[in-house]
Amino acid sequence: MTASSSSPPSEPSAASEAADTARGDAAVALRGITKRFPGVVANHDIDITVRRGTVHALVGENGAGKSTLMKILYGMQKPDEGTIHVDGEQVSLHSPADAIARGIGMVHQHFMLADNLTVLENTVLGAEKLHGIGARARTRIRELSDAYHLGIRPDAVVEDLGVADRQRVEILKVLYRGARTLILDEPTAVLVPQEVDALFDNLRELKSEGLTVIFISHKLGEVLSVADDITVVRRGTTVASVRPEDTTSQQLAELMVGSELPSPETRESTVTTTPMLAVEGLSLSATDTDGVVRSVLDGVSFTIHKGEVLGVAGVEGNGQAELVEAVMGMRDPDGGTVTLDGEDISHAPTRRRREDGIGYIPEDRHRHGLLLDAPLWENRMLGHVTEPPNSKGRLLDLKRARADTQRIVAEYDVRTPGIEVTAASLSGGNQQKLIVGREMSHHPKLLIAAHPTRGVDVGAQAQIWDQIRAARREGLAVLLISADLDELIGLSDTLRVMYRGRLVADADPATITPEELGSAMTGAATGHLEHQESQEPQESQNDDAPEGGGSR
Structure with missing residues (x-):
C-alpha cells in the first residue's frame, strides 16, 4: 500500500512513464493530468494505471476531482496538462466519439435512456451504422446479453424496466459500441443489495472476458468486495494506490477525508406522542404513456410524530416519489387527507406548505x-x-x-470558490450539501428527505446524518425515502415497506438486516416484518401483493 495524505506523489520520470505505458497489461494510463477551471483546480498531477482485465475502483470525497477525471478520459473535457495512454498508445481525445473509437465507454450515474423507446431502439440510437436497426441489431444485442449474462430483452420498453435492468441496458449500450474499458459512475447508488450482487456478478463476467472496468463509488464496502485495485483521489490529486486485501473501509475513509467511516446508526429514542404529519387513506391515479389510468397510491396511511424518523423502503417506482409529491402539494390526491401539525393541508398549495414548516430535500x-x-x-x-x-x-x-449563503457554505463545508459561482460548477455532493443547508436553515417542523445522501462521500454523509439527528432531538419529524438500506435502517425510528403504491409491512430497524429489507421490497416476506393488520384497513392488502419485482 502506498499512500501520502500530506503531499502529492512525485511526478514520474519520462523513463518510468514509458515503462508503465509500454506494459502489455495497462488498458489505460493517465500521467500528470491537470485541469483548471476559473477559481478552482479540479485535477492536479493525477497518476493512474488501470490494468487490463481488472475492476479498478476510483474513490474520493465530493469535489475531489473524480468526475472531472473521468470526463477527461471519456473525451468530454480536455486536460490542461498531462498525457493519456490507451492500450500503450498516447492518444488525444477531443470528444466522446474519440473515446468510443478507442474502446472506452461510460455509464453515467443519471441514466441516458429514452423511456418511451425499446431496449433495441435505445441501444442502436446513434450507432445505426454498426448493425443497422433491425434483425442484425437484435441478434447482436442477444449475443451480448447472453455472453455477459445481462438478461436483456431487445423489445422491452425501457419505461417498464426496473432500475437494475435499466443499468444493464446502459452497460449493453457501451458494449454494443465495442467498448473494452467501461467507466461506471456510482453504479450501485439506486440498487438494493440483491441487485448490487447481480451487478457485481456482471462485472466479474466482463472481467473474465478480458474487459476492463473503472468503478467510481462512495460505498467503500462494495469497493473492497469487487475491485482488484483502488486509487484514492483527494483534493484533486492521487494520494494512494492500494489493493483490497491490504486495506479496510476505515483506512480508505481516512485516506479520502481524513476521518473514520461514519455510521448512520441512531438508537437513542427522541420520539414523542405528538403527531406532526398524519396521512390517512391517500390515493392517487396517473395516466401512463398509453393513456391508461392506473393507481400509483392506494390507501396510504401513516403518522409521523415530533422527534421521529419514518423510513419508507421500496424498489424505485413503487409510489415513493408520488407520495412525496402528494405530501409536498406537487400532486393533488384523488382521496384521503394530509394533516400537518393538526391542520388539514390536503389541497393546500406548495408555497403555503413550505411557509407552514415543510423542508424538502428532493430526489x-x-x-x-x-x-x-x-x-x-x-x-x-x-x-x-x-x-x-x-x-x-x-x-x-x-x-x-448573500450573507446567509456564506454561512451555509462555511457550516456545511460546501467546496466552492465563492457564492457567485453557478450551482452547475459544484460537484454533486457539494450541491447536495447546499440544499441540505438551505432546508435546515429554516428550522422545519417536517423534513421530507428523498435520498438525502445519494452521490455524496462519507464525509458529507456524516455531516448530513448529524444534521438530521440534531434536528430530530429538537423535535423535527422526518419522512425519509432512501435506496441506501443501511441509511434507512440506521436513521429510522420506524420502517415501512412500500410495494406497488401500498404500505404493505412494518419492519423493526433494530433487528432487520439490509438483505431482509431488500427481499421485502421485492414482495418477498421475511421473519422480521409485520404485515399491516386490520387497524389500518386501507393498508391491509399485503396478502394480495403479487410476487416478484416491485418496479412498475
Whole structure:
C-alpha cells in the first residue's frame, strides 16, 4: 500500500512513464493530468494505471476531482496538462466519439435512456451504422446479453424496466459500441443489495472476458468486495494506490477525508406522542404513456410524530416519489387527507406548505432542487423567497440572503470558490450539501428527505446524518425515502415497506438486516416484518401483493 495524505506523489520520470505505458497489461494510463477551471483546480498531477482485465475502483470525497477525471478520459473535457495512454498508445481525445473509437465507454450515474423507446431502439440510437436497426441489431444485442449474462430483452420498453435492468441496458449500450474499458459512475447508488450482487456478478463476467472496468463509488464496502485495485483521489490529486486485501473501509475513509467511516446508526429514542404529519387513506391515479389510468397510491396511511424518523423502503417506482409529491402539494390526491401539525393541508398549495414548516430535500437535485445556471446565493432562496432572511416584508433582502449563503457554505463545508459561482460548477455532493443547508436553515417542523445522501462521500454523509439527528432531538419529524438500506435502517425510528403504491409491512430497524429489507421490497416476506393488520384497513392488502419485482 502506498499512500501520502500530506503531499502529492512525485511526478514520474519520462523513463518510468514509458515503462508503465509500454506494459502489455495497462488498458489505460493517465500521467500528470491537470485541469483548471476559473477559481478552482479540479485535477492536479493525477497518476493512474488501470490494468487490463481488472475492476479498478476510483474513490474520493465530493469535489475531489473524480468526475472531472473521468470526463477527461471519456473525451468530454480536455486536460490542461498531462498525457493519456490507451492500450500503450498516447492518444488525444477531443470528444466522446474519440473515446468510443478507442474502446472506452461510460455509464453515467443519471441514466441516458429514452423511456418511451425499446431496449433495441435505445441501444442502436446513434450507432445505426454498426448493425443497422433491425434483425442484425437484435441478434447482436442477444449475443451480448447472453455472453455477459445481462438478461436483456431487445423489445422491452425501457419505461417498464426496473432500475437494475435499466443499468444493464446502459452497460449493453457501451458494449454494443465495442467498448473494452467501461467507466461506471456510482453504479450501485439506486440498487438494493440483491441487485448490487447481480451487478457485481456482471462485472466479474466482463472481467473474465478480458474487459476492463473503472468503478467510481462512495460505498467503500462494495469497493473492497469487487475491485482488484483502488486509487484514492483527494483534493484533486492521487494520494494512494492500494489493493483490497491490504486495506479496510476505515483506512480508505481516512485516506479520502481524513476521518473514520461514519455510521448512520441512531438508537437513542427522541420520539414523542405528538403527531406532526398524519396521512390517512391517500390515493392517487396517473395516466401512463398509453393513456391508461392506473393507481400509483392506494390507501396510504401513516403518522409521523415530533422527534421521529419514518423510513419508507421500496424498489424505485413503487409510489415513493408520488407520495412525496402528494405530501409536498406537487400532486393533488384523488382521496384521503394530509394533516400537518393538526391542520388539514390536503389541497393546500406548495408555497403555503413550505411557509407552514415543510423542508424538502428532493430526489433529483437538478430538476427540483437547484437552478443550475444561477449563483449559489440565488439557489439559497429557492422555496423560501417569502421567508427571512431572504425577504423583509414584500421585498427581497439580497444582502442578508448573500450573507446567509456564506454561512451555509462555511457550516456545511460546501467546496466552492465563492457564492457567485453557478450551482452547475459544484460537484454533486457539494450541491447536495447546499440544499441540505438551505432546508435546515429554516428550522422545519417536517423534513421530507428523498435520498438525502445519494452521490455524496462519507464525509458529507456524516455531516448530513448529524444534521438530521440534531434536528430530530429538537423535535423535527422526518419522512425519509432512501435506496441506501443501511441509511434507512440506521436513521429510522420506524420502517415501512412500500410495494406497488401500498404500505404493505412494518419492519423493526433494530433487528432487520439490509438483505431482509431488500427481499421485502421485492414482495418477498421475511421473519422480521409485520404485515399491516386490520387497524389500518386501507393498508391491509399485503396478502394480495403479487410476487416478484416491485418496479412498475
